[in-house]
Amino acid sequence: MTTMVRMEAITKTYCLGEVSIPVLKQVDLSIAQGDYVAIMGASGSGKSTLMNIVGCLDRPTTGEYFLEGKNLTTLNEDELAYIRNQHIGFVFQQFHLLSRATALENVMLPMVYANLSQQEQHQRAIQALTSVGLSEHLAKRPNQLSGGQQQRVAFARALVNQPAMILADEPTGALDTKTSQDVMHLLQELNEQGITIVIVTHDRDVAAQAKWIIHLQDGSVVNQACNSRL
Amino acid sequence: MSPPVRYRRLSTVKVLMMAADALWSNRLRTGLTTLGTIIGISSAIAITSIGQGVQKATEQKLQALGTNVLLVQAGVTTNNSSQGAATLTWEDSQAVSQQVTAAKAVSAFLQKPQVQVVYAEQKIVTNLIGTDKYYPEVKNIYPQEGQFLSQDDVNAANPVVVLGSKVRDRLFGLNASAVGADIRIQGERYKVIGVMEPKGALGEVDQDDQLYIPLTNMSARIVGNNALAGLAISGLWLKSNSEVYLDAAQFQVTNLLRLRHNIYPPQPDTFRITNQKDLINTLNSVVGLFTVMVVAIAGISLIVGGIGIANIMFVSVVERTREIGIRKAVGATNAAILHQFLAEAVVVSCTGGAIGVGVGIVISFGAATIFQFPFVVSLWSVATSLGISCVIGLLAGLIPAHHAAQLDPIVALRSE
Numbered sequence: 001m002t003t004m005v006r007m008e009a010i011t012k013t014y015c016l017g018e019v020s021i022p023v024l025k026q027v028d029l030s031i032a033q034g035d036y037v038a039i040m041g042a043s044g045s046g047k048s049t050l051m052n053i054v055g056c057l058d059r060p061t062t063g064e065y066f067l068e069g070k071n072l073t074t075l076n077e078d079e080l081a082y083i084r085n086q087h088i089g090f091v092f093q094q095f096h097l098l099s100r101a102t103a104l105e106n107v108m109l110p111m112v113y114a115n116l117s118q119q120e121q122h123q124r125a126i127q128a129l130t131s132v133g134l135s136e137h138l139a140k141r142p143n144q145l146s147g148g149q150q151q152r153v154a155f156a157r158a159l160v161n162q163p164a165m166i167l168a169d170e171p172t173g174a175l176d177t178k179t180s181q182d183v184m185h186l187l188q189e190l191n192e193q194g195i196t197i198v199i200v201t202h203d204r205d206v207a208a209q210a211k212w213i214i215h216l217q218d219g220s221v222v223n224q225a226c227n228s229r230l
Numbered sequence: 231m232s233p234p235v236r237y238r239r240l241s242t243v244k245v246l247m248m249a250a251d252a253l254w255s256n257r258l259r260t261g262l263t264t265l266g267t268i269i270g271i272s273s274a275i276a277i278t279s280i281g282q283g284v285q286k287a288t289e290q291k292l293q294a295l296g297t298n299v300l301l302v303q304a305g306v307t308t309n310n311s312s313q314g315a316a317t318l319t320w321e322d323s324q325a326v327s328q329q330v331t332a333a334k335a336v337s338a339f340l341q342k343p344q345v346q347v348v349y350a351e352q353k354i355v356t357n358l359i360g361t362d363k364y365y366p367e368v369k370n371i372y373p374q375e376g377q378f379l380s381q382d383d384v385n386a387a388n389p390v391v392v393l394g395s396k397v398r399d400r401l402f403g404l405n406a407s408a409v410g411a412d413i414r415i416q417g418e419r420y421k422v423i424g425v426m427e428p429k430g431a432l433g434e435v436d437q438d439d440q441l442y443i444p445l446t447n448m449s450a451r452i453v454g455n456n457a458l459a460g461l462a463i464s465g466l467w468l469k470s471n472s473e474v475y476l477d478a479a480q481f482q483v484t485n486l487l488r489l490r491h492n493i494y495p496p497q498p499d500t501f502r503i504t505n506q507k508d509l510i511n512t513l514n515s516v517v518g519l520f521t522v523m524v525v526a527i528a529g530i531s532l533i534v535g536g537i538g539i540a541n542i543m544f545v546s547v548v549e550r551t552r553e554i555g556i557r558k559a560v561g562a563t564n565a566a567i568l569h570q571f572l573a574e575a576v577v578v579s580c581t582g583g584a585i586g587v588g589v590g591i592v593i594s595f596g597a598a599t600i601f602q603f604p605f606v607v608s609l610w611s612v613a614t615s616l617g618i619s620c621v622i623g624l625l626a627g628l629i630p631a632h633h634a635a636q637l638d639p640i641v642a643l644r645s646e
């Protein structure tokens with residue numbers, strides 16, 4: 001099995017004036033293609049920071065990050081934007097949909113930047129929304145959709161450029177138990193299709209579905225265990 | 231894994247369409263933002279157009295009077311009244327007519343303002359001119375009815391009169407027939423032999439509000455002698471062969487009269503010459519100055535409009551920080567964000583410019599219709615206005631768009 005993500009001695013330090021705050025300390029991480037990893041840890045332990053680095057939204061202070069064997073540490077902003085667009089799908093706890101755009105337009109957004117034809121954008125967006133069960137709600141704006149539906153729009157947007165990896169930072173954090181389960185099923189399905197999944201969660205039940213659980217504490221990986229359930 | 235070139239740049243049309251979309255979804259603000267540009271551009275278009283229309287109207291009037299005409303008046307330049315010193319004589323006008331090669335026709339005249347004229351019960355006061363048969367040709371004004379003074383009338387000092395159209399209207403009623411009637415000018419009886427065509431007023435001189443009698447007849451009434459020899463005249467009109475020879479004619483007339491009157495440098499002329507072309511040039515320079523001022527004012531309002539656009543763009547960037555974060559998170563490059571906001575600024579200001587052009591045209595058309603001057607809109611002013619409004623949008627959008635493009639995606643996403 002090929003390696004999707006390999007991180008070597010990643011650190012992230014924020015400087016607030018004179019004070020430097022180490023948020024990630026020498027994190028080593030390896031995620032295989034087709035893996036399903038859950039990251040857990042107390043609030044403030046650095047989970048989101050780590051996810052943002054994995055998702056190329058942020059850069060580590062030191063250390064090396066290889067995605068599909070390619071060293072990303074030296075890439076410029078445009079190249080990182082391209083990777084975010086083509087290789088990674090990001091799902092946020094707060095959904096982060098464009099409030100003035102419809103579900104369809106939101107899902108089309110990554111394809112706008114991929115410079116696909118209008119027709120192809122349309123077609124693929126409808127397909128993605130259908131695959132998350134929202135074919136009835138194409139023209140609705142986020143404020144006309146429930147939380148679970150909004151999160152599914154976010155998933156459709158993450159999927160639409162056919163990324164190799166989906167990153168979800170507390171995707172069920174804002175959802176009730178029932179809708180959380182829908183999202184979990186969706187993640188399970190995607191993983192079965194061969195997409196690498198990394199989620200951050202506080203919820204043991206959600207984490208239980210993953211193949212691996214990584215525990216973060218004060219910016220260090222303290223425990224990396226194969227899920228006992230498997 | 232490196233990005234293909236086509237990924238880096240969206241097509242301009244696409245970017246503009248996205249910008250138009252975003253602006254449309256915030257119509258009210260977009261409308262208010264364009265106001266500065268609309269006001270700037272419409273006032274620039276309206277005022278340049280009105281200026282050009284007025285200029286054209288005045289030029290047409292001057293042209294009707296003849297652009298190849300000189301007026302030589304007796305007396306020195308200082309006082310503006312027509313009763314200057316008696317420095318020009320009938321012989322001077324004959325000499326000008328015979329010796330100035332650039333002259334096509336010369337007409338001598340005597341002038342007396344505020345003369346009382348009576349017909350039946352009607353009593354009016356108007357301007358009396360004694361002249362010769364060359365007057366119509368020189369001044370490009372012809373009888374509408376009857377005929378002008380003939381050589382015989384001048385030779386015999388006949389008591390005949392030709393009326394300006396307005397004098398006819400005032401004495402006989404609007405467009406009433408007057409030829410053949412007898413009127414009294416300062417108590418003396420005159421027979422009306424013609425009525426001139428209307429020409430309209432220009433400045434203080436209303437050509438239609440005048441009476442014409444033979445030069446000799448007038449001199450008899452003023453100096454008690456109808457001989458032309460030695461007669462002091464008020465001045466003469468000279469028509470040159472063409473506009474091109476006007477300056478030459480002026481030069482020749484000046485030299486000839488100075489010689490005849492024994493004036494040598496540094497003595498000044500004892501007559502003054504008005505050149506129709508000078509009038510047009512003066513008019514043009516006045517209109518030009520006016521236009522410069524208007525363009526300056528329009529420029530200032532455009533700058534204010536541009537600052538308004540920049541301001542709104544800054545607000546828009548701050549408001550849409552999260553949107554920028556989202557766009558970057560799904561793969562927008564800095565350049566894509568930069569182009570998006572630049573395009574919005576340009577679309578706003580060009581739309582404002584286009585609306586401004588429309589409003590300006592409507593205003594100037596209205597003004598031209600109400601005040602009766604030709605409606606002129608130059609392609610040049612429209613093209614410049616549109617070009618300037620686009621450039622202003624570009625400049626106004628530059629800093630806010632750069633600011634938006636440089637936002638860190640994580641920071642942008644976290645903003646609310």
Ligand SMILES: Nc1ncnc2c1ncn2[C@@H]1O[C@H](COP(=O)(O)OP(=O)(O)OP(=O)(O)O)[C@@H](O)[C@H]1O
Pocket residue numbers: 014016021023041042043044045046047048049050
């Ligand atoms: N821009 C920043 N400047 C300074 N400190 C920061 C910044 N971003 C994050 N931190 C700090 O880094 C630490 C880790 O933050 P992070 O968001 O990764 O935590 P987390 O594990 O995701 O927590 P939660 O479960 O609450 O989401 C926190 O202590 C936070 O205060």
Ligand SMILES: [Mg+2]
Pocket residue numbers: 047048049169
């Ligand atoms: Mg977090």
